[in-house]
Each structure stands twice: as C-alpha cells, then as structure tokens.
Amino acid sequence: MNNYIEACCELPPLDTPSYCEESDLWNLWFAETSKENCPWAYSVLQDQELVCVNFETKEEATEAFRHYTQQHNKNKNNEENDS
Numbered sequence: 001m002n003n004y005i006e007a008c009c010e011l012p013p014l015d016t017p018s019y020c021e022e023s024d025l026w027n028l029w030f031a032e033t034s035k036e037n038c039p040w041a042y043s044v045l046q047d048q049e050l051v052c053v054n055f056e057t058k059e060e061a062t063e064a065f066r067h068y069t070q071q072h073n074k075n076k077n078n079e080e081n082d083s
Contacts, residue, residue: 001067002053009033009051011072017061025054026061
C-alpha cells in the first residue's frame with residue numbers, strides 16, 4: 001500500500017488518523033523501525049523517532065490505518081501460530 005511505511009515504520013500505527021489544520025492534511029503516526037528490522041528490541045534499547053505520514057483525505061488515512069492495523073494483527077497471529 002505504501003512502500004515508505006512498509007520499509008521504515010513499525011506497525012501498528014500509534015493512533016488513529018488526526019487532522020492538521022495548518023497543513024490541511026490527515027496525519028498517521030508510526031514509530032520508526034530499526035535498521036535490523038527488530039522493532040521490539042529497537043524500541044526497548046534505543047530512542048525511536050516518530051514518523052508522520054500525511055494523507056490528503058480522511059478516507060485515505062483511515063484506509064491506511066485499517067490496512068496497517070490488520071497487517072500487524074495478521075503478522076502477530078502468524079507468529080503465535082508458528083510458536
């Protein structure tokens with residue numbers, strides 16, 4: 001859906017989309033993922049940067065929020081089933 005989010009952001013999004021009046025855009029916030037792609041260790045051991053991804057419409061932001069939340073839940077379920 002969004003290559004930048006998939007490459008640089010830890011899932012799930014940190015909160016639901018928020019509107020920024022100043023930019024007239026919808027924001028979706030994520031924690032930055034580690035270079036080693038180990039978000040848990042990175043978030044515990046180092047300071048994480050926050051990443052804000054902008055969308056022009058509420059619908060786009062909401063769809064991205066749903067997609068990446070579902071992706072996170074699916075990955076989590078797969079990890080639990082593999083254990």
